[in-house]
Amino acid sequence: MRNAAFLAAAAVLLAAPSVVLAQASRPAPASELARGVDIPFEEFTLDNGLRVVVHTDRKAPVVAVAAWYNVGAKDEPEGQTGYAHLFEHIGLFNPTENLPGGLMEPLRAIGATDWNGTTWFDRTNFFQTVPTSALDQALYMESDRMGHLLGALNQERLDNQRGVVQNEKRQGDNQPYGLVYYAQLEALFPPGHPYRHSTVGSMADLDAASLEDLRQWHRDNYGPNNAVLVVAGDIDAATARQKVQQYFGHIPRGATNEPAQADIPTLPARIDQLMHDRVPNTRLYRTWVVPGLLAEESADLQVAASVLGGLASSRLDNALVRGDESATSVGTGYQAFHRIGMFSVTVDVKPEQDADAVSRKLDDLIADFVANGPTADEIARTVTSTLSGQIQALEPVGGFGGKAVVLAEGELYAGDPGFYRKELAAMGAVTPASVKSVMGRWLTRPVLATRVDPGDREPYAEAADTRPAPAPAAPLPVTPRTPMPGVGVMKALDFPAVERARLSNGIEVIYARSTTVPTTRVAVDFNAGVAADPADAPGTQRLMLDLLTEGTTGKTAVQIAEEEERLGADVAAFASVDRTTVGLTALSANLEPSLDLLAEVIRNPAFRAADIERRRNQQLASIAQEKSSPNGMGARALPVVLYGPEHPYGRAWSGLGATEAVQALDRDDLTGFHQRWIRPDNAQLFVVSDRPLAELTPLLEARFGAWAAPAVARGTKSFDAPIPAGRPRVVLIDRPQSPQSLIMGGIVLPVTGRDDLVTLNAANEVIGNGFLSRINQDIRETRGWSYGLNGRVNLLEHQTPYIVNAPVQSDRTGESIAVLIDQYRGFLSDRGVTPAERDRTVNGNVRQLPGSFETSAAVLNALRTNALYGRPDNYWETLAPRYEALTPAAMDASARQVLDSTNMVWVVVGDAAVVRPQLESLGLEVEVRAAQ
Structure with missing residues (x-):
């Protein structure tokens, strides 16, 4: 990336001879690389219909547990948009019948990593990677989520998660170009088409969701016979079969669910769609609906997208960014869903360029590519890049993209955990002629051409100010189970x-x-x-x-x-x-x-x-x-x-x-x-x-080894400039038409990244850092005002800041800051760390260590941070006994010595017309600034 005072240095550079490097050897052929993509597995099905896939990987003492349900946004009927995603939140963050405190606390306590849940058009999933000795707990929790959830769902919990989901929607909508996707889906798909609405749904449908609606949604879609369970990592198939049968075998079959079918619609004619947003430049989109991931054309469409605008050397990059420089960025993607796919092109027009002319050139470039196709070299580069990415993605056993994901997707959508092998074979069979043929079939149809110009946004559909009183719903019976098993002996980090x-x-x-x-x-x-x-x-x-x-x-x-x-x-x-x-x-x-x-x-x-x-x-x-x-x-x-x-x-x-x-x-x-x-x-x-x-x-x-330092002096950094004394106040940056406010609170701490901050960071997990922190539990889970917030010690080599990041709905901006002030004041005075919070924090940090360095990227980052902060090579192996020695008193003392929340300054980015009166009610000085 990227003063005349350095003319001498420049002269030295220009005078220096170029380095002559060894002649590059020929790259390994794709067939050799493909051999590195291998995920051996075994599979079986329980009597209740639960399909189970097991993969053994002994590199670390961890096991990934992933439950995938064959239900997503495409399966939602009219008037119930957002239900799959809302229920994902309910399953992830709320209690079950036998875990009245929910799953988050025990997952943290057992040292789970990569734990989360997601929803998309075609599926809902829950996943976590846990120490091997905690696998029984993880399977118990996942089975309670599958078979013992409804009896714990009540109106209050539904309302909490409804508020969180609506704030997740606001957070995405609040971003530049954040409303485009909704408009594209409505234009591309006819009324009633399963893919016409977004996963997050509409505010009105979320407002209208009743407790009985959500109960029935679960009964219809979340039975074991509509799910795939993947267990991957430090386990063998025989052990997995015994444990899965033990924890999941008693759950009865659910309703027979047939995921929604969907055709591939064709627009009758090109649609030119104009929108406006508070953005600095025009953005152009081109979108087609095309075949999905099971189609024979899928690999050709993926290659076409890469060559056109996905690779760094893409056609559009070379023509619009490096060529006439009429654009500052371009991108092309192929999103392959279960029933359909979406092929999209995006171009950010360079400011002061003629957007109409760029739009015409974009259409000409696409037409030329469709007519003539890619070269063999472009295909070879795409295939090698794709294989490289897949090899790297398979390093972890779980998470958002590891081996468990590949196996689950294959089984859920294709009935074959090894479907990735067919995808690799299809990629290897792509030719210039096949890509040209597929593009000629699908990308010559009428296109949706969306354009977003700078300007005021179109009206925003907010949630209702008040909802009608919910209809009473009778409580459901609770089916008790034997208590959750304990955690076995943990292996130390190696x-x-x-x-x-x-x-x-x-x-x-x-x-x-x-x-x-x-x-x-x-x-x-x-x-x-x-x-x-x-x-x-x-x-x-x-x-x-x-x-x-x-x-x-x-x-x-x-x-x-x-x-x-x-x-x-x-x-x-x-x-x-x-x-x-x-x-x-x-x-x-x-x-x-x-x-x-x-x-x-x-x-x-x-x-x-x-x-x-x-x-x-x-x-x-x-x-x-x-x-x-x-x-x-x-x-x-x-x-x-x-x-x-x-x-x-x-x-x-x-x-x-x-x-x-x-x-x-x-x-x-x-x-x-x-x-x-x-x-x-x-x-x-x-x-x-x-x-x-x-x-x-x-x-x-x-x-x-022969690289020599130049004659000019090496650069130096000076940290002598005085840091302003902390002064509590609010700095408001006006951003009109914002459905959310971003709150950022900060203070500079009297410590550096080279100080010993283990105790401070452990204490801060209680108040600020992580899902279970007090500020997140209060503002997100109890009040439903945010999708998520945190406060962290942001390590820097020299004097380090503490920063709170809290996106909240606009009408709760002032109240949210008041809650944050109260939470920190109490934590640093009479509401310190409790024994339960200490135990959860210590157990979680100790137990997650063996799974924290599953990937080479994590190991590399650990090496680099050790060097930056002056830590010994065995630093990570010293942490477990240090955590175990912590006491609530020591954690409180560390936080109270370093954190001074009374001097925190609050930067707020939001609609000043809405939030300024709220901020002035706090009794703090309010300073309004323009964006810098």
Whole structure:
């Protein structure tokens, strides 16, 4: 990404010879890569119809448990939109008949990771990854959710989750372009079509949902015969069969459910749809309804989307972003649902460009691609990139995209957990002719062309101010079970051994081995970060970093992108507040040419004038987008409020910088920054790989060992600027037509990231961090005013802030701040940590450790944070006994010593006409600011 004071540095850079790297070897063929995609499984069905899939993976003492139900938004009749999603919330966050406190507390206490639930058009799922010794508890809880939920559902709990879901809807709707999807669905699908309404549903239908409606919805759809259960990880099929039968076998079959069928509609003629939003630029959309994931055409449509606008080297990128630069970003996607699919194109028009002309060119480009199809090379790059992504996604056993997800989707939709093999075979069979044929069949039909121009939004459909009194519903009988089993003996964390090497130029290599998947992750960290941005030119680093992958002295941006795709590699340059990183994720079979590319990007940036102008315009567009989004507006304001504009932390942590500064940057600024900061004497090299360090060190030495520091001085950061004294007040940033307000509270703590903060962070889990925190339970679960909020110690290398993030419905903004103030005041005085809260926090943190480093990405991040915060290599293995020694008194003392909520400043992004009177009633000073 990316002052004349650095002319000397620029001269040195230009005079330096280019690095000559080894000739890239040929990439591994796709057939070889596909062999890395393998998920052995066994399956069986209980007498009640529950289909069970088991996968054994012994890499870590954890097991993923995932229950998928064959019901989603497409199955909702008229007047009941949003019911599947609402019931997901009820199942996830409310008590069951035998767990009156709900599932969240025991899941946290057993150290579950990746626990959540989701709903989409075609399915509802619940999932968690737990320590092996807690598997019985997890299966008991999941079976109680399946077979023993209705007796615990009452009107109060329904109303709570209704409020939460409506705030989830507001939160999404409040984003730039947040109302487009609703309009697209209504235009693409005729009335009564199962895919015509969104998953979140309408405010009116959510308002109208009665307790009896939801009871019947559960009876109709959540029986074991409409579900798939996947158990994946540290378990074998025989053990899984015994345990699943024990916990699920007694649940009776439910109603026979036939998921809704749906045809693929065709528009009678092109529809041009114009909308408005408070956004900085016009956005163009093109959307078709196409076949879904079980169709023979699915692989061809996926490839077509990647080549047209999904790959970094895509046709639309080359024509509109890198070509005539009429757009700042493009994207194409193929969403494959059970019955249908959606093929969509999105283009962000560059400000001050003729949007009509860009729209016409977009149509011409799509028509040309449909008529002529992709090349064989484009298909090969797409297939390799896709395989690489799938290999990486299979590293965890559960979560949002691990092995359990692949198996569950295959069984639920295709009746085959191994359906992924057919998908891989179909991808391998794609040809230019087959893609052209499929596009000719489906993308020549009339298109929905949506355009969003800057302006006032169309009217927003809010929830009803009041709902009619609910009809009384008789309580349902509760079926008691034997008590939930306890947790067995936990295995201690065995963090991978950390090894070190040093290249001949002094760069330290910090390494750990992970052999689950054949990949290598490399991070070259530089002691820079957003804090290194010049105070008078914020955004310099972001532009410089973006340009690293836009061209080297030997390759153009397109050539870099194409090489990444051929290798199945990803080279990315990014920055945190304290560190700047150029990272590589590579298939180990293609590691050497991937390392060549990484080294060239780091060492040989070209900073060509045309690339600078293009990336500058994209960064300016990103700044404008950031200033239009509630999260961006708040995140730009809060650091300046907390640290002051002179402090290295007193700037937007996104690193996008200021419009005027980015407009003024020139090549000398960028080369100068690169020379001062991106250099071997300012670098550490972190590696996690399935290959041993002894094999990797010569490869790294060949590419980085001869890299010499330039003659110019290395950059330094000064943290001497005084931090403003905390002063309680409200800073209001007006964002009209916002159905939600974003509240961000902050204080600067008298600690740094290098201090010992284990006790403080444990105490903060009680009040601020996590679903079970007091502030989230109060404002989300009890009052239903938010989709979720948190307060966290945001670790930085130097003086660290505490930040509360709370999106709430607009009419509850003032009350929410009052609740937050009261909660923190009480916690830091007479309402400290209870023994139960201590036990839950300690048990959860200790028990989740063995499952926290299941992936190579997690291990790599642990290596990097250990280095940043000065921790020993065995830091993570020391935590369990430290947690176990904590007492409520020690946790209280740590929080009271460091947190001073009386001096918290509150940044609020919302509709001032609605929220300012609420804020003034708090008795705090209210300062109104424009977005910065």
